[in-house]
Amino acid sequence: MSNTAVAPEKVVNPVRPTGHKILEIIKETKTEWTFRLENSLPIQDGQFMQLSIPRVGExxxxxSGYGPGYCDFTIRNVGKVTKELFSMKKGDTIFMRGAYGHGWPLENFAGKNMLIVAGGTGVAPIKTLVSKLCQNPENYGEIYLILGFKDSESILFRETLTKWQQTPHFHVVYTLDNEEYLDWETGLVTKFIPNVPFADFNDKYECVVVGPPVMMRFATMSLGENGVxxxxxxxxxxxxMSCGIGKCGHCRIDSTYVCVDGPVFNYSEAKNLQD
Structure with missing residues (x-):
């Protein structure tokens, strides 16, 4: 029997954040900025991270984007943590942990026609998904985008939106709630859902909806009314979502933990997630 000591396995703390430098800050609007952080952590489209500032919060x-050595977060300045973030500059350090949750089921989308409906900051969680569809058009059918913002001052990702508009097989509707704006439609996103040719898809399609709760409620209702x-x-x-690993219970609805079982859900399950 050997007397050689065996080193204990290193225990990894799943909620311990690490520091990541700000590589760039892109001012999308007056209240929404994209922070590009250095990153080597693995990410799936649709997942989220916990960002923190010591002695401030998390x-x-x-x-909203990622690539070799970086990831992006498009953030609205609405609270204590985000207010502190907006006072930071390139080269400063933000702490981060994750990525957490289930992302978009790309395996379900392969070979399908796609409809993506998003509003306001809800465009951020679908940005990497749409970019992937744009980069690999041969893997999908026709892509329909209906993206809405409150007004012209709240439009996010202007250069990216233009690129999507020019992509073959993309059918794009960009709309503002109550403002007339050059080359944009006027009206809520639900106004344009009936124009999508679901009957031509021969049941070979999937739909994605992201945005404020009220918008999502009426968009999913409109999809149902159009036979989806x-x-x-x-x-x-x-x-x-606080701990990110289903332990704290803050995001729990019945037996579902949004941080672990979501944030992406099939609507057949999500429609029953009510307090």
Missing amino acids: APISV PDEKIWVSYERN
């Missing part, structure tokens, strides 16, 4: 933020079954609708929910 906030869950969806990933719940099983073909995917949504992303936000709900007081």
